[in-house]
Amino acid sequence: xxxxxxxxxxxxxxxxxxxxxxxxxxxxxxxxxxxxxxxxxxxxxxxxxxxxxxxxxxxxxxxxxxxxxxxxxxxxxxxxxxxxxxxxxxxxxxxxxxxxxxxxxxxxxxxxxxxxxxxxxxxxxxxxxxxxxxxxxxxxxxxxxxxxxxxxxxxxxxxxxxxxxxxxxxxxxxxxxxxxxxxxxxxxxxxxxxxxxxxxxxxxxxxxxxxxxxxxxxxxxxxxxxxxxxxxxxxxxxxxxxxxxxxxxxxxxxxxxxxxxxxxxxxxxxxxxxxxxxxxxxxxxxxxxxxxxxxxxxxxxxxxxxxxxxxxxxxx
Amino acid sequence: xxxxxxxxxxxxxxxxxxxxxxxxxxxxxxxxxxxxxxxxxxxxxxxxxxxxxxxxxxxxxxxxxxxxxxxxxxxxxxxxxxxxxxxxxxxxxxxxxxxxxxxxxxxxxxxxxxxxxxxxxxxxxxxxxxxxxxxxxxxxxxxxxxxxxxxxxxxxxxxxxxxxxxxxxxxxxxxxxxxxxxxxxxxxxxxxxxxxxxxxxxxxxxxxxxxxxxxxxxxxxxxxxxxxxxxxxxxxxxxxxxxxxxxxxxxxxxxxxxxxxxxxxxxxxxxxxxxxxxxxxxxxxxxxxxxxxxxxxxxxxxxxxxxxxxxxxxxxxxxxxxxxxxxxxxxxxxxxxxxxxxxxxxxxxxxxxxxxxxxxxxxxxxxxxxxxxxxxxxxxxxxxxxxxxxxxxxxxxxxxxxxxxxxxxxxxxxxxxxxxxxxxxxxxxxxxxxxxxxxxxxxxxxxxxxxxxxxxxxxxxxxxxxxxxxxxxxxxxxxxxxxxxxxxxxxxxxxxxxxxxxxxxxxxxxxxxxxxxxxxxxxxxxxxxxxxxxxxxxxxxxxxxxxxxxxxxxxxxxxxxxxxxx
Numbered sequence: 001x002x003x004x005x006x007x008x009x010x011x012x013x014x015x016x017x018x019x020x021x022x023x024x025x026x027x028x029x030x031x032x033x034x035x036x037x038x039x040x041x042x043x044x045x046x047x048x049x050x051x052x053x054x055x056x057x058x059x060x061x062x063x064x065x066x067x068x069x070x071x072x073x074x075x076x077x078x079x080x081x082x083x084x085x086x087x088x089x090x091x092x093x094x095x096x097x098x099x100x101x102x103x104x105x106x107x108x109x110x111x112x113x114x115x116x117x118x119x120x121x122x123x124x125x126x127x128x129x130x131x132x133x134x135x136x137x138x139x140x141x142x143x144x145x146x147x148x149x150x151x152x153x154x155x156x157x158x159x160x161x162x163x164x165x166x167x168x169x170x171x172x173x174x175x176x177x178x179x180x181x182x183x184x185x186x187x188x189x190x191x192x193x194x195x196x197x198x199x200x201x202x203x204x205x206x207x208x209x210x211x212x213x214x215x216x217x218x219x220x221x222x223x224x225x226x227x228x229x230x231x232x233x234x235x236x237x238x239x240x241x242x243x244x245x246x247x248x249x250x251x252x253x254x255x256x257x258x259x260x261x262x263x264x265x266x267x268x269x270x271x272x273x274x275x276x277x278x279x280x281x282x283x284x285x286x287x288x289x290x291x292x293x294x295x296x297x298x299x300x301x302x303x304x305x306x307x308x309x310x311x312x313x314x315x316x
Numbered sequence: 317x318x319x320x321x322x323x324x325x326x327x328x329x330x331x332x333x334x335x336x337x338x339x340x341x342x343x344x345x346x347x348x349x350x351x352x353x354x355x356x357x358x359x360x361x362x363x364x365x366x367x368x369x370x371x372x373x374x375x376x377x378x379x380x381x382x383x384x385x386x387x388x389x390x391x392x393x394x395x396x397x398x399x400x401x402x403x404x405x406x407x408x409x410x411x412x413x414x415x416x417x418x419x420x421x422x423x424x425x426x427x428x429x430x431x432x433x434x435x436x437x438x439x440x441x442x443x444x445x446x447x448x449x450x451x452x453x454x455x456x457x458x459x460x461x462x463x464x465x466x467x468x469x470x471x472x473x474x475x476x477x478x479x480x481x482x483x484x485x486x487x488x489x490x491x492x493x494x495x496x497x498x499x500x501x502x503x504x505x506x507x508x509x510x511x512x513x514x515x516x517x518x519x520x521x522x523x524x525x526x527x528x529x530x531x532x533x534x535x536x537x538x539x540x541x542x543x544x545x546x547x548x549x550x551x552x553x554x555x556x557x558x559x560x561x562x563x564x565x566x567x568x569x570x571x572x573x574x575x576x577x578x579x580x581x582x583x584x585x586x587x588x589x590x591x592x593x594x595x596x597x598x599x600x601x602x603x604x605x606x607x608x609x610x611x612x613x614x615x616x617x618x619x620x621x622x623x624x625x626x627x628x629x630x631x632x633x634x635x636x637x638x639x640x641x642x643x644x645x646x647x648x649x650x651x652x653x654x655x656x657x658x659x660x661x662x663x664x665x666x667x668x669x670x671x672x673x674x675x676x677x678x679x680x681x682x683x684x685x686x687x688x689x690x691x692x693x694x695x696x697x698x699x700x701x702x703x704x705x706x707x708x709x710x711x712x713x714x715x716x717x718x719x720x721x722x723x724x725x726x727x728x729x730x731x732x733x734x735x736x737x738x739x740x741x742x743x744x745x746x747x748x749x750x751x752x753x754x755x756x757x758x759x760x761x762x763x764x765x766x767x768x769x770x771x772x773x774x775x776x777x778x779x780x781x782x783x784x785x786x787x788x789x790x791x792x793x794x795x796x797x798x799x800x801x802x803x804x805x806x807x808x809x810x811x812x813x814x815x816x817x818x819x820x821x822x823x824x825x826x827x828x829x830x831x832x833x834x835x836x837x838x839x840x841x842x843x844x845x846x847x848x849x850x851x852x853x854x855x856x857x858x859x860x861x862x863x864x865x866x867x868x869x870x871x872x873x874x875x876x877x878x879x880x881x882x
């Protein structure tokens with residue numbers, strides 16, 4: 001197992017290097033740079049002055065030099081400063097990462113809390129009304145885009161209840177109640193989508209497992225339904241579900257961009273999108289690398305979870 | 317960006333999402349255009365709305381205290397006023413800093429178009445007979461905010477000199493301040509500014525929102541102004557949490573005694589238009605900008621006591637920019653033909669629900685009393701497709717030609733507007749317009765740096781109030797702000813003459829000639845526009861909206877006079 005983990009971690013190095021090259025290259029291919037964005041609405045800055053500012057920011061260096069400097073900064077865990085605001089990137093990340101982590105975790109918890117019981121119910125009551133309702137909910141979750149659902153939720157909350165989550169951001173440590181109000185709706189919107197895919201996968205895999213010989217044996221031994229489903233069947237049915245949830249994390253992170261914008265939360269999504277629009281290269285590159293690293297680690301974690309869920313699986 | 321353009325853009329995003337949903341069933345704007353055809357009034361494109369454009373100051377005695385909150389689409393990109401003209405910054409900077417001069421606030425102005433200048437940091441000013449030297453006498457006892465490193469130090473003439481020199485040295489204001497040949501400070505409270513060329517409108521230029529006075533100590537200590545914002549203004553920056561909020565607190569030592577009335581002003585970063593609307597509905601935000609009458613009516617169903625003001629349309633910020641220094645657009649016949657082939661009234665009817673202006677570039681009150689009607693805009697602003705076709709044939713393009721257009725979608729309606737132009741040009745002149753939509757940075761880089769061919773959807777910047785900025789600086793061939801690439805010797809002559817003319821009536825006459833020349837030669841092809849509506853919570857007082865400035869973007873400083881009646 002240890003060897004497997006080490007091998008996977010070593011394999012992550014070329015993946016991360018490739019990611020770094022792609023994000024660095026893509027940002028340079030995009031027209032304009034941070035100065036163009038910064039000087040927007042002005043237009044009266046001479047080319048000479050722009051050159052001077054570009055030099056100050058190191059944007060005049062050859063690309064390979066810029067890349068190597070940035071790579072070294074990443075390796076030495078000092079990603080530098082935002083071109084746009086001059087704010088140290090760790091400071092910007094320190095503010096935005098907790099927001100996105102909290103949103104994602106809450107969305108995942110809500111998603112799973114909704115998805116697994118309904119998925120189980122759908123599977124055990126196949127083709128009954130409760131199954132149809134569950135499937136309808138799942139299809140809705142897959143079909144409704146986050147931006148539409150988010151807008152609808154906030155608009156109707158305002159019209160029907162004269163209430164929307166308090167604008168701004170209060171950390172969970174400073175004001176847990178305000179924080180909960182601020183995160184519950186966006187997490188529900190985000191979690192709804194996650195729950196849909198998970199619900200469908202839980203239903204279909206559980207249906208499959210329920211037809212396995214060992215489950216039939218368990219029934220014939222006279223075990224109770226609850227024991228058979230939750231102890232014997234569900235654990236095995238969860239392996240593909242874990243894969244789905246792991247895979248959905250990327251979607252979830254992408255969804256935070258929209259949801260953070262609608263609910264005015266200052267997370268990684270907004271930070272990254274704004275940085276892309278303003279060509280704030282260091283911020284975009286650092287954020288993409290963080291997300292890439294997170295996904296690599298999560299994939300590893302998902303693979304390791306398989307072994308925990310199914311003792312027949314061994315990694316060498 | 318247009319005046320308060322971001323607010324309007326933001327409002328339009330909301331409007332257009334709604335509009336999009338509403339109109340989705342129509343299929344497409346092409347069908348819309350077909351259905352509406354070319355009908356509608358040809359005479360006047362701006363029917364009055366039921367809402368006033370001016371809310372006079374309350375006769376009640378103002379109350380002190382309270383918190384004003386606004387859900388805002390704008391985030392300051394940086395705090396350094398040398399580096400950006402962004403409305404995101406100046407919604408704050410105009411409250412923490414001052415300028416030498418300013419325009420009247422809402423409780424001082426007679427109406428929304430009252431552009432009387434008054435002293436801000438200066439209490440008196442005068443120009444030399446040749447208008448090359450301007451002397452400003454400063455107020456005495458103006459103190460910087462009582463925070464380190466200024467600690468309430470008195471503002472003196474050397475501060476103004478230092479600040480203007482810094483502006484001239486680098487950054488986005490350099491063009492304005494590089495016109496300064498030299499400065500003297502005969503004493504602590506006066507500054508004499510020598511210009512390289514005469515300019516009767518220099519006082520207006522130093523009243524622009526973007527010419528705020530910052531302290532030398534911060535620039536010297538920090539090397540820039542990105543981290544701290546310490547000024548002499550009515551509010552002190554208490555908190556700036558990027559993408560979350562800005563909190564401004566009352567400056568107890570403000571030189572304009574008794575002001576501001578409110579204790580705190582909170583600007584909550586809210587990028588989504590639907591969320592801003594919901595925030596207004598639930599009372600989390602005191603101010604809202606909406607684009608259409610239909611939207612205003614929808615909001616009034618849940619908030620019947622909201623106070624609505626129509627934002628006066630005084631200019632169009634967007635239009636078709638042609639590469640007029642190159643063929644085929646260097647031929648005035650081509651430009652005229654294109655202008656006559658575009659049905660502006662159709663745009664007004666379909667995109668703006670009948671409530672918009674046909675489009676002109678210089679604020680109308682600088683050249684005529686009344687809001688211009690279609691005939692005031694000359695023959696080439698009228699929709700005359702047959703004449704357009706003949707003229708284009710005369711210019712040597714009987715079968716049309718292909719060209720390109722690039723744009724940034726400031727608001728979703730803009731895409732529809734451009735598509736209508738594309739259809740008109742194809743149908744009437746067989747001109748094939750290939751459209752490219754860019755993101756903001758790409759668009760701006762190409763447009764403002766002039767690295768483009770064919771056509772672009774052009775704009776004029778939003779902060780400018782002064783006639784000098786709107787005429788000479790935007791149209792003179794040598795000006796770096798001449799985005800539309802106007803290169804017309806008559807315009808150069810007229811805009812230069814305007815700067816040397818102190819008499820208001822003469823200025824007006826010259827401006828009229830500039831506008832007529834612009835329209836005759838189709839130098840900038842302005843398109844219909846509507847500035848929309850402001851909605852205020854009913855307990856706010858002294859909220860009269862001010863032309864070209866607004867009340868909470870570049871014109872935020874008027875909030876020093878706003879008070880809360882509850």
